[in-house]
Amino acid sequence: MKYRRLGKTNLNVSEISLGTWQVGGTWGSGFNDAAAEKIINTAIDQGINFIDTADVYEAGLSEAAVGRVVRSRKEEVYVATKCGRQINPHTNENYQPKVLRKYVEDSLKNTGLECLDLIQLHCPPTEVFYRPEIFELFDRLKDEGKIKNLGISVEKIEEALKGIEYENVTTVQIIFNMFRQRPKELFFEQAAKRDIGVIVRVPLASGLLTGKFSAASTFDADDHRNFNRDGSHFDKGETFSGIPYEIGLEAVEELKALFPDHTNLAPIALRWILDHPEVGCVIPGASKMEHLLSNITASDLAPLIKEEHKKVDVIYDQLIRKHVHHSW
Template identity: 50%
Template sequence: MQQRQFGNTGRSVSEIGFGAWAIGGSWGDVSDKDAEAALHAALDAGVNFLDTADVYGDGRSERLIARVLKQRGRDGIMVATKAGRKINPHVSAGYTPQVLEQYIDDSLRNLEVDALDLVQLHCPPTDVFYRPEIFEALDKLVTKGKLKAYGVSVEKVEEAIKALEFPISSVQIIFNMFRQRPAEHFFARARAQHVAIIARVPLASGLLTGKLSASSQFAAEDHRNFNRHGEAFDVGETFSGVPYETGLKAVDALRNVIGDVPMAQMALRWILMFDAITVAIPGAKNPTQAASNAAAAHLPALTDAQMSAVADIYTQYIKPHVHQRW
């Protein structure tokens, strides 16, 4: 698999990574056996970037990754985790150097390492980006040897741009066929500062697999059920904030563009058409999904006609719902 430079860290990572939210929780039941098999399949396919968070299953996702890497070895593997979402209520005042260090210590134990490859503030309130002391605290944790690098995960393009004022290594942001605004306003800035971009929610919570329908059912513990309207967290995390029925109409229009290639693979390959992207992080709940996601990196580039058609579908169906919101 092709690799891309990970910002200013001196490391390179696979173009397709592994998003480990699904194996932690909030995506329906996933057994430890299936979760570990999915991780093994991704690593076997050349994936070397794993993205997790301390709140994914209250540490379960981190512990599963540690278990698999203990079996395989950690050489060449970059594990990114996140901190901050445990703060309750999740407000700016809850972000303190002491609280963040406590969460980072928890992740060190869960991942069974002495230093974390990358810690990302986990979609903090916008006000946090106006508090330089929080980023200074992360610098101190790098100096103490608990972190190798740090970055942010954001909800909004404006937060991503503001974050570039600090010495971050990466920004994780929702970017997919249904969330295209980052390419207009953020990518060039990040690239100029050698900041890695991690494309999250690359398949729009499954919409861009082409396998969902109006009759699809989701488990009670699946966020695609309980957060459909933003009841639990930002609605942009679920189906990229696109109304479900509207998303299905856009997916039907995309079928005429992608040809015989699985839609999920084409959606991932579309993301890789943007040079500013460092890595896309689709999730997987079993080894078949993980291997299929990784295979997207080997597809030929989309044609100019296909890129134009995707842009037209976005403008017609999706843009009015999401473009100015995030």
């Protein structure tokens, strides 16, 4: 495993880290504590030292599992969680400092940790990024020893650019992959100037970029890849990166032709992300052990050559760009 400095947090984190949205069970299939703990422990065994969770993942069960494992280990493992998505209705008006404070304190109780290495606003409405009082709260929480760093998780480039104007914002978690390339333009440039740690989520486009899906693939009724393709439950861009499923399959076939020696495209897709030096770490999820072990191999792959990057860009420009580039 290789490590990178995560911006002005100064944390030295594994470039392949772990996201825990579906740890311990695939999306919609329930949560299995034993499976979750096994995956998290194996991740740490393999050199992963940064784990991302959220209070809404399985109603706090994910946070609790992460906390149990991290507390049981001797290694220094950084825990990042998120707050705000419990707000219902999820509106700008309902984002209030006292509400967010309670969520942070609840996450401390849930994880059993004395201090959170990173707390992130969890994809709040765009208007929230224009309210300084929301961001000032986290300075007080830091002074109280409850958090070490503040980050933001965003849907849109606009939100990322506005969020990093606040001095206490240290990281941005954003969707970036072969099918969502806009962040590498202005945002990456500005993030580097402000020493912002970039955390990449949805790196495999909800599994599309593994190359294992087909037109005949089916998803459980409670799986967001089934019920949220049109964005009816949360931001459409979180599901298959916002592109129509059939278009994604067509683009994946082009990628398979470009990388014929890789029956599993996931390590290549992750390597493509790591080839961008502005990225601090990537947080693919893992519902099975083989997913975790496959993802970790990306850190050992050689960077893609320039010609391969150019051909990935051509696939994006021809098939994907019009569906996503100007929406997020």
